[in-house]
Amino acid sequence: MSAREATSQARGPASTANTGPGRWSSGVAFYLAAIGASVGLGSIWRFPYLVGANGGSAFVLVFVLGCLSIATPLLVAEFILGRRSRQSPPAAAGAVAAADGASRNWNIIGILGTLAAFLIISYYAVIAGWVVAYAWKCTSGELTGLPQSAVHALFRDFLASPIRMGVWHAAFMIFAAAISARGLNRGIEVANKIRAPGLLILLLILVTYSLAHGDLTRGLTFAFVPDFTKITARVVLVAIGQAFYATGVGMAMMIAYGAYVPAGASLVRSALSISGSIVLVSLLATVLVFPLVYRYGLDPAQGPDLVFKVLPVIFAEMPAGRVVGTLFFLLLILAALTPTIAGMEPLVAWLQQRGRLSRSVAVTAVAGATWLMGLGSVFSFNSWADWYPLRSLPRFAGMTVFDILDFITSNVMLPGGALLTCVLMGWRLPKLLASELAEESIPVKRLCWISLRYLCPLAIGAVLVTALLSR
Numbered sequence: 001m002s003a004r005e006a007t008s009q010a011r012g013p014a015s016t017a018n019t020g021p022g023r024w025s026s027g028v029a030f031y032l033a034a035i036g037a038s039v040g041l042g043s044i045w046r047f048p049y050l051v052g053a054n055g056g057s058a059f060v061l062v063f064v065l066g067c068l069s070i071a072t073p074l075l076v077a078e079f080i081l082g083r084r085s086r087q088s089p090p091a092a093a094g095a096v097a098a099a100d101g102a103s104r105n106w107n108i109i110g111i112l113g114t115l116a117a118f119l120i121i122s123y124y125a126v127i128a129g130w131v132v133a134y135a136w137k138c139t140s141g142e143l144t145g146l147p148q149s150a151v152h153a154l155f156r157d158f159l160a161s162p163i164r165m166g167v168w169h170a171a172f173m174i175f176a177a178a179i180s181a182r183g184l185n186r187g188i189e190v191a192n193k194i195r196a197p198g199l200l201i202l203l204l205i206l207v208t209y210s211l212a213h214g215d216l217t218r219g220l221t222f223a224f225v226p227d228f229t230k231i232t233a234r235v236v237l238v239a240i241g242q243a244f245y246a247t248g249v250g251m252a253m254m255i256a257y258g259a260y261v262p263a264g265a266s267l268v269r270s271a272l273s274i275s276g277s278i279v280l281v282s283l284l285a286t287v288l289v290f291p292l293v294y295r296y297g298l299d300p301a302q303g304p305d306l307v308f309k310v311l312p313v314i315f316a317e318m319p320a321g322r323v324v325g326t327l328f329f330l331l332l333i334l335a336a337l338t339p340t341i342a343g344m345e346p347l348v349a350w351l352q353q354r355g356r357l358s359r360s361v362a363v364t365a366v367a368g369a370t371w372l373m374g375l376g377s378v379f380s381f382n383s384w385a386d387w388y389p390l391r392s393l394p395r396f397a398g399m400t401v402f403d404i405l406d407f408i409t410s411n412v413m414l415p416g417g418a419l420l421t422c423v424l425m426g427w428r429l430p431k432l433l434a435s436e437l438a439e440e441s442i443p444v445k446r447l448c449w450i451s452l453r454y455l456c457p458l459a460i461g462a463v464l465v466t467a468l469l470s471r
Contacts, residue, residue, distance in 0.1 A: 032189070039335065046245065070243060082256060091354075102428055113346065120410075129172045135333060160381075248339070377402040384401060
C-alpha cells in the first residue's frame with residue numbers, strides 16, 4: 001500500500017470521494033497560492049479607500065485585530081473542510097459532516113461561499129479591468145506629463161464609457177481563464193511564483209517615494225495615530241467585513257485550495273501567512289496612498305477611485321514614471337489575477353466534479369458567466385449610475401448594482417457563511433478540529449477551538465446584526 005493510499009484510508013469516508021483534484025507541488029507552492037488568493041486588489045485598491053472613508057486609524061486598528069483573531073481561525077477551519085473532504089466546496093462540508101454522523105445539509109457553507117465568490121469576482125474583475133486599461137495608458141505614455149486635473153478627467157471619461165470598461169473587463173477575464181485552464185501546477189502555481197516578489201518590490205519602491213515626497217505628517221497621522229473616538233459600530237462592521245473580504249473567508253476558495261493540500265502541512269502556519277501578508281500589504285498600500293493624498297490636496301474619503309486618481313498622478317510626475325507605472329500596473333494585474341482565479345476555483349471544481357466537465361470547459365463557462373454578471377457593475381458607473389434597484393428598502397436606498405453587490409457579499413454572505421463554519425467546527429465537530437491540527441501544539445489547538453466556538457461567532461453575529469439593522 002502506498003503512503004497516499006494509507007493516508008486516504010486513515011481519513012475515512014469523506015476523503016474517498018476525491019475525484020483527483022491534484023496536489024500542490026510543494027509546501028511553498030501552497031503558501032504562495034494561498035497568499036496569492038487573498039493579497040490583491042482588496043489590499044491595494046479597496047483597503048486605502050475604506051480607511052479614508054471610515055475614520056483612518058480607527059479602521060486600521062479594528063481591521064488588524066479582525067484579521068488576526070477572527071479571520072485566521074476561520075481560514076484554518078476552511079482548510080480543514082477542504083483537506084478532509086477532498087471535494088469541491090459545495091459538497092465539502094456536507095461530506096465531512098456526514099462522515100461524522102451529521103447532516104449533509106452543512107453543504108450550505110460551501111454553496112453560500114461559492115455563490116459569494118462568484119458575485120464578488122464579477123465586480124472585482126471589473127476593477128481589474130481598470131488596472132489593465134491603466135497598464136496600457138502607462139505603457140503608451142498617455143499619462144506622461146499630465147497635470148492632476150487632466151489625470152482625474154481621464155479617469156472620469158473612462159468610467160463614462162461602458163464599452164471601454166466592458167472590453168477591458170473581458171480582456172482581464174480572458175487572461176484569468178487562460179491561466180486557470182492550464183491547471184494547478186502549470187498555471188496557478190507559476191502565476192503566484194512570478195507575481196509575489198515583483199509586486200512587493202514595486203510597492204516598497206513606491207512607498208519610499210511617498211515617504212520622501214508626500215505629506216508624511218498628515219498622511220501617517222490620519223492612518224496610524226490612534227483615535228478611539230472614531231471606533232463606531234459602522235467602523236467595526238466595515239473593518240471586519242474588509243477582513244473577510246481581504247482574506248477570502250466565506251468565499252469557499254480556501255476550501256477549494258485546501259482540497260489540494262497534503263496531509264501533515266501546518267494549516268495554522270498557512271492561515272497566519274495569509275493574514276500576516278494581507279496586513280503587511282494593506283499597511284504598505286496605506287503608507288503609499290495617504291501621504292500623497294494630502295500632498296496633492298485630495299480627499300481621503302473619495303471612494304473606490306482613490307487609487308486610480310492618486311497613483312497616476314505620481315507616475316505622471318516622477319522620474320521614469322512611465323516605466324515604473326507600467327510595471328506597477330502589470331504586476332497589479334497579477335495581484336488581481338490570482339485572487340480572481342481562486343474565486344473562480346470553487347465553481348470550476350464543482351463543475352468538474354458534478355458536471356464531469358474538463359477543466360478548460362469548466363473554466364470557460366465560469367469566466368463567461370462572471371463577465372456577463374460583471375456588466376451590471378460596469379453599467380453602475382455610467383448608464384445605470386442613477387438607478388437604485390432597491391431604493392424602496394431604507395438600508396439600500398442610494399445604492400447602485402455595484403454598491404449592493406459589494407455590501408451584501410462583504411457584510412452579509414461572507415459573515416453568514418463564516419458563522420455556519422464556526423458552528424460546524426467549533427460546536428458540532430470539535431474532535432475533528434483537534435485531529436486535523438495534530439501537527440500543532442496543544443495551546444495553538446485550544447486557541448483555535450476557543451476562537452471558533454466563542455470569539456468568532458460573537459464578532460460575526462455583531463457584524464450581521466449591525467449590517468441588517470443599521471441605515
